[in-house]
Amino acid sequence: MSTILFNEIVFGPVHSRRMGTSLGINLLPYDGKLCSFDCIYCECGFNKDFRTRTGLPDRKEVKAALEDKLSFLKSEGSTLDVITFAGNGEPTMHPKFKEIIEDTIELRNQYYPETEISVLSNGMHLKNPGVFEALMKVEKAVLKLDSAFDETVRLIDRPNSPDYSVSRQIELYKKFKGNFILQTMFLKGEFEGKFIDNTSEAEVSAWLELLKAIKPKEVMIYTIDRETPAEGLKKAPYELLQKIASRVEELGIRTNVAG
Structure with a gap:
């Protein structure tokens, strides 16, 4: 099983299928994974296989590492499309997430004012006012x-909260009033004896109905790109992703497809 773990706070820049030239920030431990989901397709592997023995980087460490990297990239004349919070798990789990975002905005404005800031999140911690x-x-x-x-989410994403529900997430997403990007992984396969397919008509139709309710400014549709910790998973065909995207665009929502 091949996995990707990031052993530093700031990594890259790398080319992202969905973001362009992206400088990554990892707010999680460097020697393992820490996440409130345990997705069967996660490139970082399963939570149980990568338990960490180290703590989270503190706010000062994150700011210093980011400033060093941005200063270096600026001196080299490098271009940068986006600064992305991703890494070895769920970034919003960091207790100083709000303050780190404030530091990042300050440094971005100083070194790369045209660069956007992105956070890849499972959305589970939006009940925390600071995260929102x-x-x-x-x-x-x-x-x-x-x-x-809910049943499909528990098969694919495996949230660690027994109280997780899609309906509760939708209510949290509505609070953004459309000022967010929705990201959906489409795949098929089998895991622990259960068949998984969120590309069926029943799945896609129900998902589209939720899009109508939350009205994100953009939808990112993608499928498996790297080796997954669960064997037996299959990519959704690019042609199918395009068909799903056309249905999203009929709702007036911009769509980004990565096959």
Whole structure:
């Protein structure tokens, strides 16, 4: 099983299928994974296989690492499309997430004022007012929704909260009043004896109904790109992703497809 773990706070820049030239920020431990989801397709592997023995980087460490990198890139004349919070798990789990976002905005304005800030999040921690406030300040709050059905989410994303429900997430997403990007992974396969397919007509139709309710400014549709910790998963065909995207665009929502 191949996995990707980031062993530093600031990494890249790398080319992202969905973001362009992206400088990554990892607010999680460097020697393992820390996430409130345990997605069967996660490039970082399963939570149980990568338990960490180190703590989270503190706010000062994050700011210093980011300033060093931005200063270096600026001196080299490098271009930068986006600064992306991703890394070894869920970035909004960091207790100083709000303050780190504020520091990042300050440094971005100083070194790369045209560069956008993005956060890739599963959305589980939006009940925290600080997390919501911080996400409202960035240009690209990218929030996950892999299915309209609780049962499918529990098969694909495996949230660690027994109280997780799609309906509760939808109410939280509505608070953004459209000022966010929805991200959905489409795939098929089998895991632990259960068949998984969120590309069926029933799945897609129900998902489209939720899009009507939350009205994101953009939808990112993608499928498996790297080796997954769960064997037996299959990419959704690019042609199918395009068909789903055309149905999203009929709702007046911009769509970004990565096959």
